[in-house]
Amino acid sequence: MAKLAFMSDASPELLATPLKSLPGLAPRARQLAKLGLRSTGEALFYFPRDYDDFSDLRKIAELDDDALQTVRGRVTEIDGVGGGFGKSRVGVLIYDGSEHLRATWFNQSFMRDKFSLGQLVQFSGKPKQRGGRWEMSHPGVAWLDEGEQQTPLTLVPVYSSTEGLTQFHLRRAIALSVDHCADAAPDVIPQRLREQWNLLPLGDAIRKVHEPGGADELASARRRFVFQELLVLQLALAARRYQQRVNFSAPELACDAKVSARIERLLPFELTAGQRQAIADIRADIGRSIPMNRLLQGDVGSGKTIVALYALLICVAAGQQAALMAPTEILARQHAQTFAKLLAESRVRHTLLVGGLKPSERKQTLTQLAAGEIDLVVGTHAIVQEAVEFARLGLIVIDEQHKFGVRQRATLRSGEKSPHYLVMTATPIPRTMSMTQFGDLDVSIVRDMPPGRQPVSTYVVKSDDRERWWQFARNQLAEGRQAFVVVPLVEESENIAAMSVDQAFEALTNGRLAEFRVGVLHGRMTPAEKVATMADFVGGKLQVLVSTTVIEVGVDVANASLMMIASPERFGLAQLHQLRGRVGRGSHAGYCAALVTDAISEQALERLTAFAETASGFELAELDFRMRGPGDLFGTQQSGLPPLRIADLQRDGELLAEARTAAFNLYRDDPGLAANDLTLLRKQMLSRYGDALALGDVG
Numbered sequence: 001m002a003k004l005a006f007m008s009d010a011s012p013e014l015l016a017t018p019l020k021s022l023p024g025l026a027p028r029a030r031q032l033a034k035l036g037l038r039s040t041g042e043a044l045f046y047f048p049r050d051y052d053d054f055s056d057l058r059k060i061a062e063l064d065d066d067a068l069q070t071v072r073g074r075v076t077e078i079d080g081v082g083g084g085f086g087k088s089r090v091g092v093l094i095y096d097g098s099e100h101l102r103a104t105w106f107n108q109s110f111m112r113d114k115f116s117l118g119q120l121v122q123f124s125g126k127p128k129q130r131g132g133r134w135e136m137s138h139p140g141v142a143w144l145d146e147g148e149q150q151t152p153l154t155l156v157p158v159y160s161s162t163e164g165l166t167q168f169h170l171r172r173a174i175a176l177s178v179d180h181c182a183d184a185a186p187d188v189i190p191q192r193l194r195e196q197w198n199l200l201p202l203g204d205a206i207r208k209v210h211e212p213g214g215a216d217e218l219a220s221a222r223r224r225f226v227f228q229e230l231l232v233l234q235l236a237l238a239a240r241r242y243q244q245r246v247n248f249s250a251p252e253l254a255c256d257a258k259v260s261a262r263i264e265r266l267l268p269f270e271l272t273a274g275q276r277q278a279i280a281d282i283r284a285d286i287g288r289s290i291p292m293n294r295l296l297q298g299d300v301g302s303g304k305t306i307v308a309l310y311a312l313l314i315c316v317a318a319g320q321q322a323a324l325m326a327p328t329e330i331l332a333r334q335h336a337q338t339f340a341k342l343l344a345e346s347r348v349r350h351t352l353l354v355g356g357l358k359p360s361e362r363k364q365t366l367t368q369l370a371a372g373e374i375d376l377v378v379g380t381h382a383i384v385q386e387a388v389e390f391a392r393l394g395l396i397v398i399d400e401q402h403k404f405g406v407r408q409r410a411t412l413r414s415g416e417k418s419p420h421y422l423v424m425t426a427t428p429i430p431r432t433m434s435m436t437q438f439g440d441l442d443v444s445i446v447r448d449m450p451p452g453r454q455p456v457s458t459y460v461v462k463s464d465d466r467e468r469w470w471q472f473a474r475n476q477l478a479e480g481r482q483a484f485v486v487v488p489l490v491e492e493s494e495n496i497a498a499m500s501v502d503q504a505f506e507a508l509t510n511g512r513l514a515e516f517r518v519g520v521l522h523g524r525m526t527p528a529e530k531v532a533t534m535a536d537f538v539g540g541k542l543q544v545l546v547s548t549t550v551i552e553v554g555v556d557v558a559n560a561s562l563m564m565i566a567s568p569e570r571f572g573l574a575q576l577h578q579l580r581g582r583v584g585r586g587s588h589a590g591y592c593a594a595l596v597t598d599a600i601s602e603q604a605l606e607r608l609t610a611f612a613e614t615a616s617g618f619e620l621a622e623l624d625f626r627m628r629g630p631g632d633l634f635g636t637q638q639s640g641l642p643p644l645r646i647a648d649l650q651r652d653g654e655l656l657a658e659a660r661t662a663a664f665n666l667y668r669d670d671p672g673l674a675a676n677d678l679t680l681l682r683k684q685m686l687s688r689y690g691d692a693l694a695l696g697d698v699g
């Protein structure tokens with residue numbers, strides 16, 4: 001096999017050396033194998049989970065209790081008891097001119113022979129004071145040469161280990177492997193990129209990650225590995241975008257002044273500047289034969305539905321079919337009603353396709369869609385999942401995108417003819433997330449709100465204020481307003497203080513809201529029951545709706561002014577903001593109460609206070625991301641992408657931006673990554689993301 005030019009000259013066989021053939025490792029081979037470590041090459045990439053910082057060098061007299069510190073002194077006494085097959089203890093006393101410290105080892109009688117009187121040694125560990133004297137048990141040890149002043153190692157790696165394998169042996173196995181073959185591992189990142197982005201060569205990075213000379217070295221090693229991981233992801237996203245462009249073609253949906261005038265006549269209000277800009281972006285995209293792949297972000301209530309309708313109508317005017325999908329049947333019906341009103345005077349043939357249709361209605365709708373007799377269909381996500389056939393689908397809009405991962409998008413896009421694709425979300429996406437989970441999409445953001453919208457007044461209501469709040473709520477209801485009460489989803493098995501929906505409903509109907517008409521909505525109801533309850537609420541038959549977060553997304557009830565959230569600490573900030581956005585949508589001011597108990601933690605209270613004080617969903621999303629990480633926003637498993645192993649999006653945002661630039665530049669200059677020195681990078685990209693992103697063979 002021809003050796004790739006950029007591979008190190010060292011023989012790749014070095015990497016395959018069995019660990020058990022290295023000095024002293026044979027007896028540990030079984031435990032090492034449990035960690036997946038059989039060869040030296042595997043050991044190179046077994047990264048530390050943490051580091052012990054041995055750089056805090058102290059005089060013994062100045063030690064603090066229980067924090068990792070390092071001392072140096074001369075051995076003044078060595079003693080040991082037991083040994084053989086019984087329990088043993090070895091003690092070594094050192095003196096550093098200020099005080100004595102005693103190190104002890106249990107059941108490691110061999111330690112006794114490692115010390116001699118008068119020797120200069122260094123101990124690192126967490127000291128404890130016992131009987132007026134400092135002790136360390138099982139400290140890390142370094143034997144210092146006479147006159148040696150520098151610390152041999154300041155950061156010592158800590159690896160995830162397994163039973164019967166000490167850190168000492170694991171470190172040794174890895175250190176031996178690093179010595180043996182660190183420079184033999186082929187570098188996935190070619191030199192030109194390393195130079196451009198200031199990245200260590202692989203061998204150096206491996207050495208520095210396992211044996212860092214200090215925090216700076218560790219940071220530079222980490223930079224290289226994080227960059228690599230993010231680069232591979234970004235290349236995959238770039239590949240996906242590129243493939244969309246070359247492999248698929250979409251109908252050109254032209255929109256001239258006449259068409260736009262006709263559409264705008266149907267709209268009941270002036271578009272905001274943000275809506276106009278988003279429409280302009282979309283219009284430019286769908287006018288071309290390259291399939292649009294766009295994410296529309298806009299805070300709750302910013303008016304995304306109209307933007308969607310505009311795009312859908314351009315599509316219909318161009319003679320193609322258009323589809324809008326919503327995550328729930330309630331939302332789909334709501335959109336269908338909105339459209340029905342606005343399209344009353346137009347000739348657009350539109351219909352609703354949801355699970356709750358009668359079989360005959362459903363069959364008819366499907367037949368008409370396949371025959372091209374319907375222009376615009378509004379439905380639940382099931383529309384695509386069930387492989388509904390369209391005669392000529394030109395545009396798909398998906399509302400509330402965050403429920404949808406990259407993988408679903410990948411399958412959606414397969415097929416011969418490709419529609420244009422617009423996804424909308426009211427959950428503002430932190431920049432780092434839009435570069436990963438949504439990294440294959442173009443982004444439009446609606447930042448303004450329709451005129452006259454007032455921010456929802458938000459309060460964190462503690463038990464002292466409870467009575468006052470409910471009085472206020474009853475007054476609002478008596479004046480004809482409506483209210484949501486949202487309760488987090490509680491698993492039966494959860495042994496916590498949070499209430500279930502049913503409990504909350506019981507408590508309210510028999511207590512604070514006894515004189516009002518209260519309904520309940522939860523996940524165990526059938527779609528038909530949910531729709532009926534929702535209709536009762538929208539129609540005013542119910543004044544209060546107690547529910548789980550099924551109402552979270554999109555529901556638009558103009559008369560609702562109150563949003564009360566029980567156990568609010570169980571929701572993410574972005575989700576709370578979504579909930580708050582359900583009220584104050586009509587002409588009545590909106591009020592939101594986060595109902596907290598006295599048991600709430602300091603930290604949770606801080607988060608909720610931030611929520612109450614911040615009106616912008618975008619600011620909240622960034623805040624949430626910083627405080628809780630990406631998981632709670634979108635559920636990483638929903639993204640359809642394999643999780644990142646070393647990169648931490650909260651911390652590595654800047655590196656992510658660099659890796660994205662690097663990847664997109666590489667891909668632009670060399671679509672398919674055909675250059676010789678990119679072979680390994682390309683392979684890594686395909687093996688990691690090929691399936692998730694349906695990449696097929698690149699290039």
Ligand code: ADP
Nearest residue numbers: 269270271272299300301302303304305306450
């Ligand atoms: P979201 O972006 O949360 O989906 P919607 O599309 O549901 O928001 O719009 C929220 C409300 O604002 C709706 O009642 C809608 O009719 C109204 N609306 C949207 N755009 C405008 C506008 N330009 N001027 C006035 N009202 C608008």
Ligand code: MG
Nearest residue numbers: 304305399554
């Ligand atoms: Mg919406």
